[in-house]
Amino acid sequence: MTRSLSIFGATGSVGSSTLDLVRRDRDAWDVKVLTANSSAAELAALAQEFGAELAVVADEAHLPALRDALSGSSIEAAGGRDALCEAATRPADMSVAAIVGCAGLGPVMAAIEQGSSVALANKEALVSAGEVMTAAVERTGATLLPVDSEHNAIFQCLQGGAVEDVRWITLTASGGPLRTWSPAELAKATPQQAIAHPNWDMGAKISVDSATMFNKGLELIEAHHLFPVGLDRIRIVVHPQSVIHSMVEYRDGSTLAQLGPSDMKVPIASCLAWPERMETGCEPLDLPAIGSLTFEHPDEQRFPATRLAREAAEAGGAAPGVLNAANEVAVAAFLDGKIGFTRIAVLVEDALNRFAPPAPRSLAEVLCVDEEARAVAASMIETA
Ligand code: NAD
Ligand code: MG
Secondary structure (H helix, E strand, O other), X not given: OOEEEEEEOOOOHHHHHHHHHHHHOHHHEEEEEEEEOOOHHHHHHHHHHHOOOXXXXXXXXXXXXXXXXXXXXXXXXXXXXXXXXXXXXXXXXXXXXXXXXXXXXXXXXXXXXXXXXXXXXXXXXXXXXXHHHHHHHHHHOOEEEEOOHHHHHXXXXXXXXXXXXXXXXEEEEOOOOOOOOOHHHHHOOOHHHHOOOOOOOOOHHHHHHHHHOHHHHHHHHHHHHHOOOXXXXXXXXXXXXXXXXXXXXXXXXXXXXXXXXXXXXXXXXXXXXXXXXXXXXXXXXXXXXXXXXXXXXXXXXXXXXXXXXXXXXXXXXXXXXXXXXXXXXXXXXXXXXXXXXXXXXXXXHHHHHHXXXXXXXXXXXHHHHHHHHHXXXXXXXXXX
């Protein structure tokens, strides 16, 4: 049976892994929409390879290049943020949300409104929108499948279990490339060092988030929305080998864990095929070659991000959106060489202290909080 598929952020790391899986079984999928931010030539080539119906660049300045590259084909081209959201209203059995940042929220919400299946990699969208998104999922009957490897692991470990029987959800964290660095070394970490992740090959933003531990902070908030066991039952354990992707401990003392290679194709495939299974072509896990699995407590002195995220989640309302927006601005400034590595968390904490708007109740209000929090964070960078 052929299923229709749209991928938002098709040229990125998660988008490419998704398309690799589609290549394995072309007849299973009818590709509808593919999107990118600005890489028009790459997007056009993918749209042609997969016979997409529509290709969209979020940055409208690249629409002429996309049109040129698609001229002579029957593939529609569109550009701009509204076009991105409109593309998400086109019916698709499965939409993969693989845009990075709150920029992906509009299309995610539009896809949820269709009431079909949404495979969510774009954690920033859920962190920013929180209850606005979970309420939309409930109202529309959409199926939200977690692509993030930890949440996909938890989702699998919860199959057949009751949320009331959960004692702990344990999110594992690799600790990132700077896990063992001293505070003095961290202060001098360069973008190149921060994005050199030991286990995962990912986009630049999430790689920096892994190094600061904001990735785990965002994932804590993400887990809190996806698995309603209560924040105090979600904990973080550093597991440098990234073999166990997360765990669920039940009240009888049984802990279920999901293990797998550090390859996003595994959780993506779990979403694409759910509730069935599909081949991924990934190497089987070779546990004797890995040898040992180790675990540590997170060090919130050197990496304050998980504390900040927990506090924002406890505060609720607009706080997680402010945390996310300030982090996005700070990460971009760090990658641009404007601020040092350890300033990222300082800036996020300052933004949370300075800007505490009321809880957003609609998508428009969430986007408004995001925009204002970005302006607050940006002004803090300029005046530093
Ligand atoms: P990436 O930077 O490799 O790709 C991002 C994609 O989004 C690209 O197609 C890009 O063109 C598009 N994009 C970027 N900015 C945009 C904007 N402003 N508007 C519209 N489109 C835009 O990122 P990634 O590593 O694939 O991550 C994507 C999302 O998945 C992130 O939210 C990340 O946290 C999450 N995620 C990624 C991984 C991973 O292994 N890469 C794992 C878990 C979760
Ligand atoms: Mg993850």
